[in-house]
Amino acid sequence: MRISTGHGTRPPSGGVETFSWYFFRISGVALLFLAILHLLIMHVTTDVACTTYQFVALRYSNPFWRLYDWVLLTLALLHGMNGLRVVIDDYVRARGFRFFIQSTLGALTLVLFMLGTITLITFQPVAGALSTTHCIK
Amino acid sequence: MYRGQLGMWSWLLHRITGLGVLLFLLVHIVDISLLGFGPTVYNEAIALFGTPVVRVISLGLIAAVFYHAFNGVRIILIDFWPKGVRYQRAMFGIVIVFTVLCFLPMAYYVIAPVFHLPTNTTAVGM
Numbered sequence: 001m002r003i004s005t006g007h008g009t010r011p012p013s014g015g016v017e018t019f020s021w022y023f024f025r026i027s028g029v030a031l032l033f034l035a036i037l038h039l040l041i042m043h044v045t046t047d048v049a050c051t052t053y054q055f056v057a058l059r060y061s062n063p064f065w066r067l068y069d070w071v072l073l074t075l076a077l078l079h080g081m082n083g084l085r086v087v088i089d090d091y092v093r094a095r096g097f098r099f100f101i102q103s104t105l106g107a108l109t110l111v112l113f114m115l116g117t118i119t120l121i122t123f124q125p126v127a128g129a130l131s132t133t134h135c136i137k
Numbered sequence: 138m139y140r141g142q143l144g145m146w147s148w149l150l151h152r153i154t155g156l157g158v159l160l161f162l163l164v165h166i167v168d169i170s171l172l173g174f175g176p177t178v179y180n181e182a183i184a185l186f187g188t189p190v191v192r193v194i195s196l197g198l199i200a201a202v203f204y205h206a207f208n209g210v211r212i213i214l215i216d217f218w219p220k221g222v223r224y225q226r227a228m229f230g231i232v233i234v235f236t237v238l239c240f241l242p243m244a245y246y247v248i249a250p251v252f253h254l255p256t257n258t259t260a261v262g263m
Contacts, residue, residue: 025216028209035202043199044246049187051174056253073166080159087152114164119170136184136201 020082034072049101050135057125066120073116081109138185147229151208154201161198196244203239212234 031040042051059065085105139145171179187193211228214222219229249256 025209025213028206029213032206032210036206039199039202039243043195044243045248045258047187047194047256048192048247049184049250051186052183052257053172053179055180056172076162077166080155080162083152083155084159087156108163112163115170116166119166119172123172129176136180136187 020086021080024079027075031072031075031079034068035076038069047135052134052136053125054129054131054134055131056123060120060123060125061130066123070117070120073120074113077109077113077116081105099121143229147177147211147232149206151205151212154205154208158198158205174226187250192247192251196247199243199247200236200240203236204232205234206211 042048046055085102088098088105089103092101141148168182169184186195206230211225211232214228215225245254246256246258248254
């Protein structure tokens with residue numbers, strides 16, 4: 001382990017891992033508010049059995065909630081997948097397999113991001129769905 | 138095995154809760170995409186989340202989110218606050234307290250409908 005002496009060559013700065021390090025912390029702070037508020041809305045102010053299609057139609061009639069959910073989706077997915085990337089990096093040492101599994105991870109991230117984004121953008125309630133919210137008994 | 142102390146266990150728990158929440162997220166993105174199939178299909182999927190078994194499982198998710206979030210704040214403080222390292226053990230205690238304090242009321246709201254206990258929400262179903 002290199003002990004700081006105050007002189008000599010400087011450790012490398014910048015780079016992907018440094019960005020990742022900062023990204024975890026910055027996205028983490030944002031997610032602190034985004035995710036906890038999301039939990040409160042979905043479990044406390046409304047019971048989960050009442051988060052029906054109608055409930056979503058009502059929320060998504062306001063573009064703010066679509067955008068909120070999209071920001072939550074993006075940050076949570078990237079924060080989480082980046083974490084998984086680090087975990088894989090820790091335990092998968094074989095170079096070939098690591099390349100394969102990290103690539104799969106990247107592809108999965110992209111697919112899930114697209115799926116979520118498309119859902120948020122294209123959701124259009126069917127006719128009559130904006131009636132009173134009914135819970136699933 | 139490395140004989141780490143509190144720091145190691147807090148790191149391990151942070152990793153485990155992170156992976157747990159991520160696993161849920163992957164499922165969640167797919168289940169929300171069911172919106173595209175209309176109210177009947179989507180509401181059937183949502184009905185699953187209201188069942189007692191899944192309610193109990195979601196308690197695990199909620200606890201994981203709170204621990205991961207609060208320990209994350211502790212990590213940030215260790216990184217950016219000069220006294221962070223000195224108080225890391227005390228901060229872990231605070232993390233646990235906060236996690237429990239935030240978890241308990243929320244757990245009540247999630248489990249109450251199973252036993253028809255009162256909550257203030259007007260929209261409650263089971």
